[in-house]
Amino acid sequence: MYLISPKKKQYKANLHCHSTLSDGKLTPEELKKLYKEHGYQILAITDHERTKNHSAMSEEEFLMLTGYEVYVRPDPECVYNRFNPEVHLNLFARDPECETIICYNDSACKYYTDEEKEKLEKYGSQRQRQYNVEYVNEVIRTAKECGYLVTYNHAYWSMESEADILAYDGYFSMEMCNYSSYVSNHLEYNGPLYDKMLRAGKRVFCHAADDNHNKFPVDHPRCDSFGGFTMILADELTYDSVIGAMEKGEMYSSMGPVFKEVSLVGNKIHVECSEVQSVYVYGGSKSPKYEIAKPGQTLTCVDLEIDEQAPYIRVSIFDKEGKAADTRGFFRDELGLAPIE
Numbered sequence: 001m002y003l004i005s006p007k008k009k010q011y012k013a014n015l016h017c018h019s020t021l022s023d024g025k026l027t028p029e030e031l032k033k034l035y036k037e038h039g040y041q042i043l044a045i046t047d048h049e050r051t052k053n054h055s056a057m058s059e060e061e062f063l064m065l066t067g068y069e070v071y072v073r074p075d076p077e078c079v080y081n082r083f084n085p086e087v088h089l090n091l092f093a094r095d096p097e098c099e100t101i102i103c104y105n106d107s108a109c110k111y112y113t114d115e116e117k118e119k120l121e122k123y124g125s126q127r128q129r130q131y132n133v134e135y136v137n138e139v140i141r142t143a144k145e146c147g148y149l150v151t152y153n154h155a156y157w158s159m160e161s162e163a164d165i166l167a168y169d170g171y172f173s174m175e176m177c178n179y180s181s182y183v184s185n186h187l188e189y190n191g192p193l194y195d196k197m198l199r200a201g202k203r204v205f206c207h208a209a210d211d212n213h214n215k216f217p218v219d220h221p222r223c224d225s226f227g228g229f230t231m232i233l234a235d236e237l238t239y240d241s242v243i244g245a246m247e248k249g250e251m252y253s254s255m256g257p258v259f260k261e262v263s264l265v266g267n268k269i270h271v272e273c274s275e276v277q278s279v280y281v282y283g284g285s286k287s288p289k290y291e292i293a294k295p296g297q298t299l300t301c302v303d304l305e306i307d308e309q310a311p312y313i314r315v316s317i318f319d320k321e322g323k324a325a326d327t328r329g330f331f332r333d334e335l336g337l338a339p340i341e
Helices: 026-037 113-120 133-146 161-165 179-185 191-199 238-248
Strands: 001-005 011-014 042-045 063-072 087-093 148-152 173-178 205-209 229-232 251-254 259-265 268-276 278-282 289-292 299-305 313-320 324-326
Touching: 011 268, 063 238, 063 268, 087 133, 133 148, 133 161, 161 229, 173 179, 173 191, 173 278, 173 324, 191 313, 191 324, 259 313, 268 278, 268 313, 278 299, 289 299, 289 313
Parallel strands: 011 042, 042 063, 148 173, 173 205, 205 251
Antiparallel strands: 001 259, 011 229, 063 087, 087 148, 205 229, 229 251, 251 324, 259 268, 268 299, 278 289, 278 313, 313 324
C-alpha cells in the first residue's frame, strides 16, 4: 500500500502568501514570477481578509489557487496585540472564481476601499467577531458551507491553548511549518502538537507554507520565502485535481527533504527519500521507531516496523541541518490494520 506513491508526480506549492493587496511587499505578478523561478508549480496568494481570483495568471505549468486568510482576535475591533492569542485560518476556494467573504467584519476587512466593500459578496453572519471556540467553529463551518477548504495556521505564533486548538472542528489541515514565523521565532515547527492532535483522534492533515511578506530581499538572512512548502501528489496540474488531492490528504509538508516513496509492506513502513540524517515513524507512543545515519553517512532507504499498538502512523525525515519533511497521519482503518483490542 502506497502512502506516498513513486508513480505520482509531485507538485511544489506555497499555500500561504501575501501581496500588495494586503501587507505584502510584492505584487501578485511579482510573486508568481519569483516562485516560478524557484521551481514551484503552485501558488496560493492568501491576503488578509481580501480574496481575489488570480486564475488568469495560471499557465500550463503553473497554477494559481484562489483563497484568503481570516483572523479572529480578542479585540472586538480586530486590533493586533503581540501578547494576545489569536486565530488565523486560510480558506481555499473549490471554485477558482469564488471571491466570497465569509462572516464579514468591517474592521477586519481593512484592505478594501469603502467602494469595494459595498460590492463584496458576503456569506454568513456579520455579527461582531468573538474570540472563543464557538465563534471560530462558526467561521469554519460557514466557510465550508460556502465551498472553502479551511486550514489552521502558525499554531506557535498564534499563542493559543492546545485545548482550544483541539476543540476547533472542520479544518482539514494544519501548518506543520510556517516559515515566516520560523525565521522570526525558530519554533514554528509543530510536530509535537500534530502528534497530540492525532493521539486525540483528530483526522487532520499537515502541510507547510512560507506565509511570506517579502519585507527583505531573497538573499537576506531574514527572507521569509522558500523555506516551507507542500508537495502535492495530484493526477495533473489542474485546479480541480490539485484541490481534490489536498482535500484527500495526498500531500506532505517539507522544509527541504523530499519523500520519493512511503509504503506499507506487511508490518513495516518502507521509506525512500532524499539524503537525510534520520527517519522516524511516529505512532502515538513515547518510543517511535527510528533510524539514524552513521557519522559521515546519510540515509535514503529505510524499513521500520510498525508498533502493533499504534493507533496511527506518520513519517518524519530530517536532513543534516535539522530541516524536516512530514507525512500526514494515517489511522489504522486507512492502513487496513485490525482495530486495537
